Amino acid sequence: MQVSIETTSGLERRMTISVPAERIDAEVDTRLKKAGKQVKLDGFRPGKVPAKVVKQRFGAGVRQEVVGEIMSQSFYEAVTQEKVQPAGQPAIEPKQIEAGKDLEYVAVFEVYPSVELADFSSIEITKPVAEVNDADVAKMIEIFRKQQGTWNVVERAAAEGDQVNIDYVGTKGGEEFAGGSAEASDLELGSNRMIPGFEAGIEGLSAGDTKTLELSFPEDYHNEELKGAAVEFKVTVNTVSERVEAELNEEFFAKYGVADAGEEGFRAEVKANMTRELANAANNKVKTQVMDAVLAANEVDVPKALVAGEIETLRNQMFQQFGAGAQGLDKSILPDDMFTEQAERRVRLGLLLGEVIKSEKISPDADKVRAKVEEIASTYQEPEQVVEHYYGNQEQLQAVESAVLEDQVVETILAAATVTEEAQSYEDVIAQEQPAA
Template identity: 35%
Template sequence: MQVNETLNEGLKREFTIVVPASEIDAELNGRLAELAPQMSLPGFRPGKVPPALLRARYGDSLLGEILEKAVNTNTEMAMNERGLRPAVQPKVEITAYDKGKDLEYTVSIELMPEIDPIDFASLSVERTIAKVDDKAVTEALERMAAQQKDSEPVADKRGAAEGDVVVIDFEGKIDGTPFDGGAAQDHHLELGSNSFIPGFEGQLVGAEVGESRDVTVSFPDDYQAAHLAGKEAVFSVTVKELRAPKPVSIDDALAQRFGLDSLDALRDAVREQMQGEFAEAARAKTKRSLLDALADRHSFAVPAGMLEEEYRGIVHQVVAHGEGAEHKHDDDGHEGHDHEGHDHHDHSGHPSEDEKISEEERAEYRQIAERRVRLGLLLSEVGRVNNIQVTDDEVTNAIRSQAARFPGQEKFVFEYYQKNPQALAQVRAPLFEDKVVDFILEMATVTDKEVTPEQLFADDEADAAEADDAAASTKTKKKASDTKAKAAAKPKKAKAAKSKKEEDAPE
């Protein structure tokens, strides 16, 4: 193997590598010798086919495999001999090859930067802490009680108002003919809940007990039942009872609605949950403060390929969520190019995602991307040097936590991750990141600051966009994997059972 370095610039390296024809020929002969005992041709017993005949019959089909192996082996050897650590997959281009002649190819490599972490003992990080007091628990219970629906019969004779619950019998007809699912008896309908076809509930405002009304509505054009979509229906409705909203008391009965025996047990459960939420928020802010400090005190170069990939990911997210600015002209009045001369149009002539955001946004997102990549590389290096690893049990526990969000579908979530190594890696990555952060925090000086719950959860929205700096791509991938896991479970999910009244209701 001959290796000539053709580029040495910053983190970029390029080499021309020549693999002698004799090496390729020897590898091919060795592969044919391995397969010979299994080969048979007409007129020859298995394993007795002459090598020259085997080469003539199967040599060309094996050559692609041999060349790929030669490229991979020699590229790895060249990097190892020079102590090079690639940041991304090397790019290989074959420049010359004919059967029986030397193989020549070029390799373009982006290297990992030299990272010299600071003394983490010199870091000072503030940790905000908020206590869960009795007032906060009481306010949470009041919100829980307000979300519960309860009603009582109206004693006075009056018409129904928004917020009231009417108990009704109804039957719907289209062109005078009843239709399936258009009738029910003793159905409880909260006026103003928008749970029925638009316009249905409003026509019952003012109705009194014992009154019958004809309610005329039109099914939406996109109604799920195609045979009803866009059609006008007349419902004959009789009001049998009128009920008014009733405040739900904060007592043992409220606790029992949540599966607990007493109000004291509910208070304890609420306090425990709030403490967990406060701790999680405090950790997030502490981590963010640490990342800010690390970003300020490290300034090594980052691989251009990784930077570009992260930048493209940010832009794609912004454009996909409609957060980017409308297309703007560049300052020089031209469209489709930034000041670096990059073409914003794809090969089909359509505007690229870059073109859908402003020049100022491009600059801002590149800065965010560079910060994210640098922090990601730094944490990765700290973990590598200090042999910080994520165990299989930790990954399993993380998947189990995700699976718990889909009751009854846990099996399908686990199967999804078992069949998708990339998704599994996306679960492992944030676990690794958190372990490295904890490792650094153990050496840093951490001071506690007590704040109110409002201060703990107060977030500047502009800063929040950059909060997941350290391997933002890691978090983005994790969120994507959560979504895919949910999708994997959803098709198998059993439909929730409905009462007969609910099935008949014209939702």
């Protein structure tokens, strides 16, 4: 087999491969002989069909099958011989496939880039340090009480935190616009569900009051026709309701999975969950900084094939989030541009972290994997069964191992980086940020 390879541009390679005709012919003959023992043709006894007849009837199809398989086999033999690592599937272009002549074809593909990691000692990380105090727990329980509370109609003016039932009609230039009207709509004042000024404009109104609000849509509003547009909303208040918070009792505690433990046990459970959430949030903030720093410190070319594959993965994930409502929809309604930036980031990170794993010889620590599984299981009522399930399900266990491996990579980078601790509040730490990858 003869192989020649050239760099066309960046990571793209063009490989010309020639396979001796004898290899093709030998495999075709072998398959035809085997077929001759099995085929049934009118006028011939089973297994007694002449080789010439078998070749006439099946030769072309068998040769086409063999050529396809040998092109696939020889491609991977060639990249092994040339010590190149393809990123994605090659585009194959046959050049010579005529019987009796050497097979020749061209494979165009991308290769994985060569990655040289920068010195991680230049990376600076701020590690948030916080704890869950009694005030944090009390605030969280207050949120739970509101979530489980009820709304009681009151005869007074509406204030922030109240729920109003309203009818409203939105107009732009005197004409109603799509989606700008509703009847008997419940709205919690202060929820920021509506455009700026809408909810504040209702405060002070009582049941039966009508008011016209002169407002403007934000400049970054998702509807192009309404971006920055001046509009009016005629609002009529039907009812005003105030929230009555749920009582702290056994029925309330049971709704959060805490039975027969009383208020003290409930508060302890809430604090334990918040502490776990705090630790995860702090780790994620550190991880995000590490990932951003690694990307900033290391330039690496990304194979287009890998980005395309990641885009498809992200698109499929979004369709899964849509649930049953997405069934039957054409996935092309979500264009590549929606995912390109995130896909490129994930591919770059994958290449860089992969190099860290390779250079530092990191593998998932079995004890840390077990600890992670037990941490996940601790949130269920039957943790032992959950642990057993994970260790009996290879796919789920591999997902945990991948997460642990990523954490170990972060630990390796942090060991070389400059890490400064910063005292923060519980709320500051759990404030949502961009994910690490």
